[in-house]
Amino acid sequence: MNPVVKDTIDHCRKLGLRRTKALEELIATLLEADRPMTLAELAASDRLADQCDKATVFRLLQRLASHGLVRRLGLHERAAYFTLLVPGKHNDYLICTTCGRIEAIQAPCPVHQLEAEIREKTGYRNLYHELEFFGVCPACA
Amino acid sequence: MNPVVKDTIDHCRKLGLRRTKALEELIATLLEADRPMTLAELAASDRLADQCDKATVFRLLQRLASHGLVRRLGLHERAAYFTLLVPGKHNDYLICTTCGRIEAIQAPCPVHQLEAEIREKTGYRNLYHELEFFGVCPACA
DNA sequence: GTAATTGCAAATACTTTGCCACGTA
DNA sequence: TACGTGGCAAAGTATTTGCAATTAC
Numbered sequence: 001m002n003p004v005v006k007d008t009i010d011h012c013r014k015l016g017l018r019r020t021k022a023l024e025e026l027i028a029t030l031l032e033a034d035r036p037m038t039l040a041e042l043a044a045s046d047r048l049a050d051q052c053d054k055a056t057v058f059r060l061l062q063r064l065a066s067h068g069l070v071r072r073l074g075l076h077e078r079a080a081y082f083t084l085l086v087p088g089k090h091n092d093y094l095i096c097t098t099c100g101r102i103e104a105i106q107a108p109c110p111v112h113q114l115e116a117e118i119r120e121k122t123g124y125r126n127l128y129h130e131l132e133f134f135g136v137c138p139a140c141a
Numbered sequence: 142m143n144p145v146v147k148d149t150i151d152h153c154r155k156l157g158l159r160r161t162k163a164l165e166e167l168i169a170t171l172l173e174a175d176r177p178m179t180l181a182e183l184a185a186s187d188r189l190a191d192q193c194d195k196a197t198v199f200r201l202l203q204r205l206a207s208h209g210l211v212r213r214l215g216l217h218e219r220a221a222y223f224t225l226l227v228p229g230k231h232n233d234y235l236i237c238t239t240c241g242r243i244e245a246i247q248a249p250c251p252v253h254q255l256e257a258e259i260r261e262k263t264g265y266r267n268l269y270h271e272l273e274f275f276g277v278c279p280a281c282a
Numbered sequence: 283g284t285a286a287t288t289g290c291a292a293a294t295a296c297t298t299t300g301c302c303a304c305g306t307a
Numbered sequence: 308t309a310c311g312t313g314g315c316a317a318a319g320t321a322t323t324t325g326c327a328a329t330t331a332c
Contacts, residue, residue: 020286094265125277125282133259
């Protein structure tokens with residue numbers, strides 16, 4: 001098993017979650033995708049399609065998000081997107097407004113400085129940001 | 142009438158939209174709010190509540206968005222948020238994950254440089270970004 | 283054995299559209 | 308007059324929940 005999957009499941013166990021097949025497959029799927037995915041995409045994915053109900057995936061995502069292991073993103077679609085929060089992994093995206101393609105941005109994120117300032121000046125706690133770039137990709141243009 | 146509202150309506154007229162009471166009130170409401178608003182909020186607002194149907198507000202927002210006068214944002218809620226695109230106005234937000242309060246960020250946006258790089262390297266067209274900070278505001282903490 | 287987890291189906295929430303009446307140009 | 312626009316109601320899509328059965332520990 002992928003060590004990140006293992007670590008994540010261990011983390012879940014410590015939080016009191018039970019080790020179920022669905023949990024394992026969901027985490028593996030999110031990790032392999034390497035981009036945010038919708039509930040519908042996840043429930044229909046190879047690993048989960050015959051494994052469990054969409055409601056189960058939904059509740060797992062909800063639990064994982066409440067413990068900070070998964071983040072729910074707005075993006076531009078009607079459906080919510082979910083991404084696994086892996087320590088040391090960036091989380092900014094480039095999205096094509098025509099075909100919906102989503103790719104992670106490799107460049108270092110330039111907002112940490114501003115985030116620190118906001119934390120100081122406003123007194124907000126547990127601050128994090130969401131940064132997305134939207135445009136029409138070369139293939140669609 | 143507010144000059145920005147007037148300019149925006151003039152712009153709409155040039156695009157072929159008709160000058161209706163609903164259009165005027167919607168634009169004025171979005172401008173006065175100074176933060177993104179949901180369809181439900183807009184339809185229930187003082188200026189629009191007794192003015193027109195929610196479907197009308199929806200279709201107006203759709204038309205304005207398709208012409209680039211309004212932008213639809215994801216944010217973290219289930220409902221979509223809409224904001225008027227006023228030339229020269231910033232569009233980054235600070236959002237409380239507990240009470241849902243949304244405020245515009247005054248500081249200069251630090252991602253323009255990165256945006257330019259992405260435009261060059263990836264060939265995406267019509268690039269723009271969406272940047273939000275999420276956290277728990279002092280009142281909720 | 284006990285409590286968390288799951289599947290299924292039903293309930294919500296929000297968005298989107300059809301159709302005909304209406305108002306702007 | 309002609310065509311964009313509006314209201315109302317119905318349909319569509321995504322999310323969320325109730326409850327009894329199941330499973331992890």
